[in-house]
Amino acid sequence: MTISLPKKIFSIGYGKVNRVVIGKFKPLIFIGGPCAIESLDHCLKIGSAIKKICKELKIQFIFKACYNKDCRSSPDSFEGVGLEKGLKILSEVRNKLNIPVVSDFSIPEWGKPTGEVCDMVQVPAYLCRQSSILKSAAETKRPILLKKGQFMSPWNMKNSVRKLEAYGNSKIILADRGTFFGYNMLVNDMRGLTIMGENGYPVCFDATHSIQMPTSLGNISGGQREFIPSLARAAAACGIEALFMEVHDNPSKAKSDPNTVLDIKDLKKILIMTNEIHKKRIEIEKKYGFQKIK
């Protein structure tokens, strides 16, 4: 761990989009979207529906969708619409909906164009310790959503943080998306949120990937959606600045992660409950202070 630092506050968004502010005691941020970009219309449909819910609940929103899915188990799985088309769609989404967007990249050369369009760049969990990817992410100068690898301990994420800092970027959000528990199974160690938060950066809980059962169906990942609400609530109580969930209007037909994406009809209730806990947690911490036991 690092010497305990207060969580940094910074904004995400450039140009005319509605910027969001993340950090200590700030309103909850929801990072969500359909995992993979399927089409412009689909992104606009999902994006505007989530935007409406978030506006009503006074939750800040960042749209997430990926143009390339590089870690598919099967050669037959959908790999995405590609860099050029994907970034064009993301650009349209941010311009039409006035919301910041985030996307990941899995090849260092893609960092620059991704950062030129997106308000935040995401480092994929499997690549969270790859220097070339981290360097490329840092050089975009955009805030970075750094996912903890399923194989990584939360305290070892400090090394990736230090790399990003050394490469000149200190706008970092650390996200937990579960940890391998034997084969084909992830579990959530909520201590990781506190441990990663000790680095002095906001933390995010990825609820839909956390319930994933990696490649449990032979050549595709399964998942247990029933645990999404309780895990999201637990993370909010523990202390997060952002909640991440992949959302789809027809999960069984989703081109990526059909067994884990959340049906958009279930989104509002989860956000309501998570946000209530988030607000209460801030209220309690302001009133009683953060209890640090040695």
Place this chain on the structure above:
Amino acid sequence: MASKRLNKNLKIKNFLVPISKIPVLYENDMLKDALEKMSKLKYGICFCIKKNGNLAGVLTDGDVRRKILNIQKPFSALLGDDLAMHTNRRPSKAKISDNVVKCLKIMEKKLIWDLPVVDKKNKLIGMLHLHPIVKRLML
């Protein structure tokens, strides 16, 4: 008391182990690096400094021993911790202008054999180690 046998005018500078020969690390360096440096330089203490060179704390073999018993976290987490998380931030210390007898009294009282030596602005300039003083007493 051994300190009575020493010339009261003896200055620290006669015994000072220079900063280049002692384990010195920054606050954000890892605990593992501190232990490696202590082993390499064969001292049971390391000194933690701020970026401006001021003394921020010390860590001794004894501190590490107690931490192993008290802190139950895995070694992989403990060894990766920032050094500053585990240092004694208010260590006994000596000023370069102090005389050795005064420092020896501190060492006798606290049962320690190393003292960080700082200048007027708390900048670390070296270490006072008991062994050279003992050697002098035996001459």
